[in-house]
Amino acid sequence: MKHIITLAIIILGSNLQAQMTITGKVTDKNGLPLAGANITLKGTYDGTATDSTGCYTITTDTNQAVLVASFMGYIPQEQAVPDGGTSIVNFSLKKQVNHLGDVVISAGTFETADRKRSVTLQPLDIVTTPSAAGDLYGALTTLPGTAPIGEDGRLFVRGGDGYESKTFVDGLLSKKPYQSSVPDLPGRGRFSPFLFSGTTFSTGGYSAEYGQALSSALILNSNALPSKTQTDLSIMSVGVGLTQTVRRENASISAGFEYFNLAPYNHLTKQQFLRNKHPESLGLTLVARKKTGQNGMLKLFSTYAASETGLKYPDLSVPGLMTDIHLKNNNSYTNLTYSDELGKGWLLKGGVALTMDNNRLNLQRFAVDETNENLQAKITLKKNLAANASLHFGMEETFNRFGQDYRETSGFENRSHFNDLNSAQFAEADYRPFHRIALRAGLRAEQSTLLDDIHVAARFSAAVKITGQSQLSVASGSFVQTPEEGLLRFTHLLGYEKASHHIVNYQWEDNGRLFRAEVYRKAYKDLVTYDGEKYWDGNTYHNTGKGQSEGIDIFYRDRKTFRTLEYWISYSFVDAKRIYRDYPQMVQPPFAPKHTASMVAKKWIQSITTQVGLSTTFSTGRPFNNPNSPKFMDGRTNHYQDISINCSHLRTLWGMPTILYASVNNLTGRNNIFGYRYYSQPNADEQYEAFPIRRDSKRFYFIGLFITL
Numbered sequence: 001m002k003h004i005i006t007l008a009i010i011i012l013g014s015n016l017q018a019q020m021t022i023t024g025k026v027t028d029k030n031g032l033p034l035a036g037a038n039i040t041l042k043g044t045y046d047g048t049a050t051d052s053t054g055c056y057t058i059t060t061d062t063n064q065a066v067l068v069a070s071f072m073g074y075i076p077q078e079q080a081v082p083d084g085g086t087s088i089v090n091f092s093l094k095k096q097v098n099h100l101g102d103v104v105i106s107a108g109t110f111e112t113a114d115r116k117r118s119v120t121l122q123p124l125d126i127v128t129t130p131s132a133a134g135d136l137y138g139a140l141t142t143l144p145g146t147a148p149i150g151e152d153g154r155l156f157v158r159g160g161d162g163y164e165s166k167t168f169v170d171g172l173l174s175k176k177p178y179q180s181s182v183p184d185l186p187g188r189g190r191f192s193p194f195l196f197s198g199t200t201f202s203t204g205g206y207s208a209e210y211g212q213a214l215s216s217a218l219i220l221n222s223n224a225l226p227s228k229t230q231t232d233l234s235i236m237s238v239g240v241g242l243t244q245t246v247r248r249e250n251a252s253i254s255a256g257f258e259y260f261n262l263a264p265y266n267h268l269t270k271q272q273f274l275r276n277k278h279p280e281s282l283g284l285t286l287v288a289r290k291k292t293g294q295n296g297m298l299k300l301f302s303t304y305a306a307s308e309t310g311l312k313y314p315d316l317s318v319p320g321l322m323t324d325i326h327l328k329n330n331n332s333y334t335n336l337t338y339s340d341e342l343g344k345g346w347l348l349k350g351g352v353a354l355t356m357d358n359n360r361l362n363l364q365r366f367a368v369d370e371t372n373e374n375l376q377a378k379i380t381l382k383k384n385l386a387a388n389a390s391l392h393f394g395m396e397e398t399f400n401r402f403g404q405d406y407r408e409t410s411g412f413e414n415r416s417h418f419n420d421l422n423s424a425q426f427a428e429a430d431y432r433p434f435h436r437i438a439l440r441a442g443l444r445a446e447q448s449t450l451l452d453d454i455h456v457a458a459r460f461s462a463a464v465k466i467t468g469q470s471q472l473s474v475a476s477g478s479f480v481q482t483p484e485e486g487l488l489r490f491t492h493l494l495g496y497e498k499a500s501h502h503i504v505n506y507q508w509e510d511n512g513r514l515f516r517a518e519v520y521r522k523a524y525k526d527l528v529t530y531d532g533e534k535y536w537d538g539n540t541y542h543n544t545g546k547g548q549s550e551g552i553d554i555f556y557r558d559r560k561t562f563r564t565l566e567y568w569i570s571y572s573f574v575d576a577k578r579i580y581r582d583y584p585q586m587v588q589p590p591f592a593p594k595h596t597a598s599m600v601a602k603k604w605i606q607s608i609t610t611q612v613g614l615s616t617t618f619s620t621g622r623p624f625n626n627p628n629s630p631k632f633m634d635g636r637t638n639h640y641q642d643i644s645i646n647c648s649h650l651r652t653l654w655g656m657p658t659i660l661y662a663s664v665n666n667l668t669g670r671n672n673i674f675g676y677r678y679y680s681q682p683n684a685d686e687q688y689e690a691f692p693i694r695r696d697s698k699r700f701y702f703i704g705l706f707i708t709l
Contacts, residue, residue, distance in 0.1 A: 028092070028093060038559075041065050074095055126199065130600075140201050141155070141598075143598075151693050158549050167218045170221060172352070175400075190305060199219075202218075261279075273313060279308075296341075300335075305329070332356045335353045348379075354374070390430045392428045402417070459477030459478070461477075469508055474504050478498065494528060514556065517552065518553045527578065552572070587633040613647070644663065644664065644665045659704075660704075665699060671694065
C-alpha cells in the first residue's frame, strides 16, 4: 500500500544496536513525584509509566535516544540520552497555564472552533489503524461522524456527500487529494500521513479561515525540520520505495519515489473484475524546509503521481455484456508557504498552492479527457490585542480552470471549458473574558466570477469549563460551496450551495482517557437539482434542492487503563434526508447509514518488540434505488461489517533498523454489498436486472519490509 512505506520514518527514529537501561524520576516544579507519568522513546512504541514514587526504568535496544515525559495538565518535556550503558534522566515538569481541556491558550491566542469539534490523530495513529492500510482517509472513517462508503475512498461526514469535505495543506486547498479510480473501486488519499506533524479533522463548524466545504475540513500541517539525515528503503508485496532525507543546521531536503505494480498480487488473489491493465503507478515527493531569521520558516511541499489501470466492467445497457475501461491519470500538487513573527504581537503566514490533474478515461464507445487546474494564493495575519484577545484575518484568491472533452465513436463530440475566480476575505476575533470561558466570532465573504454570486457567512463558537476535567462548547455558522464541475459543464446559471451547522459538544478528559459526546443539526438549501432524463439540458438545472441532517456522535479513547494497550471506540447516529441532483423527492441518501460504530485497539508486546492491531467497523444497511419498485430509494443493503488486523515487528537486519509489517483487511471475508447497478434496458419479463457493488476482492493482504540505512 502506498503510504505504509514511510512507516519506518516514525517507528525507527533511532538505532537499535546498543542495549541501554535508563532510570529516573518525574516530579513537578516543587519536587513532588508525578505517579503515572508516561515515558516514551521519541518516534517508537517503546515506553513505560512512573510508579507511585514518580520513578521509572526502561530498557531499550536503541542508542542516540530522546526520551519524552508527559503528564496530563503538564507541558511535555524531551531530553536526549547519552549513548550506551546505564543512564539517569530526571524530569521536572511545569504545569500548562491557561489550559482549558481541549482549548489551549498560548500568547493570548486560542483555538476553540476548530479543536472543540475535531479529533486530532498523529501519523502513527493513522498508519497503525488496521482497516486503513496506511491511508489517511481510511483511518478517519474510524472516527465519529464519518460513514464507511466502501466503493468510494472519500470522506462522507454527517450525512454529507463526498464532495462536501475539503482538504487543506498548511492552510491551502488541495483540489484533488484522492487518487483517481474506476467505477465502484475506491481511491486512496494521495498524501502520506508522515508528511504532517498532526491531522485535525473537523466534522463541522470549522473556522472562518476555511471555505468551500459544506460539511467538513481536513486540516493538515506539514512537518518542520526533520531530526536527522537518513535513507529509508521499502520492499513490499505491491512495489518498492526509496526516500533520502538530508538535514543541515537550518535547512533540510527530502526526495523520494514510490513504484507500485499490482500485477503479481492480482495473479495470486481472486479479483471480481478481469483486469486488462493491472494498476501501476509512479509517485515522486520533494519536501524542503529553510529556517529564516529567528522565527521564520519557508516550506516547499511537492508531489507528482502518474497512474494507469484498466478492467472489464459490465456494460449497463445489456446484461452479460462487458466493456473495457481504461484510466490514465497525471497529478501534481505544489505548496509553498512562508511564516514569521513580525514583532509587536503580529504573526504572518502566506503561500501559494497549485493542483494540476488530468484524467483520460476510455470506455470503448466513448472517451473523456478531463483537466482541472487550481491555483490558490493566501495571506493571513494574526495580532495579539491583549493577553486574552486576538484578531485573525486574511484573504485568498482561488483560480480554477476546468476542461472536459467528450468523444463518442459514432462521431458525436462535446467540449466544456470554463474558468472561475473565487475571492474570499475573512476575519475572526478570539476573546477569553474569564478563565473558564473562550469565545470566537468570525465572518467570511466569498465572490465567484463564474456564478456571479456573493455570500457572507457568519460563524460563532464558545467553550466553558465545567470542572477541572470537562467542558461544554457550542458552535453555529453558515457555509457555502461552488457546485461541482460536473454540474457546471451544462450551465453556469447557478448559485452557491449552502449549509448551516449548529453543534453542542461535551468533553471530558482525565489521565489519558477522553470521552466526548456531540449533538448537531445541519440544514441544506440551494442544492443543485436537474432532470435525470435530460441531464444534458442546462435549462433543467436549478438551486431548488434542500436537506437536513441531525444526530449524535460519541467517542471514547483510553491510553491509560492498560499499560501497553490503547483503544478508541466511536458511535454515530445520523438521520439525513435530502432532495438534490435528480432525486424526485426527499429521501435518505445512500451515503448516510443511520448507525455506524467502530473500535480500534493496539497492543505493544515489548518481549518480542511487536505491535499488533485490530479494528472493526459496523454500519446499518444503506438505501438504494430499485427501478423495479414504484417507490424511490426504498431498497436496503445488508449491514456492513469489517474486521482487520495488522502486525509490526521491529528488529535489526544486516545491522540496520528494520520493520516487518503485515496486514489483512476484511479478515472474515464478509461479502459486503454497498448497493446495486441496474441495467438500463429491461429483460423479457420487463424487469431491470442488477449486479452488486462490492470490493474487487474479499480480502486484501499486505507484507512489507522497511529498512533505515
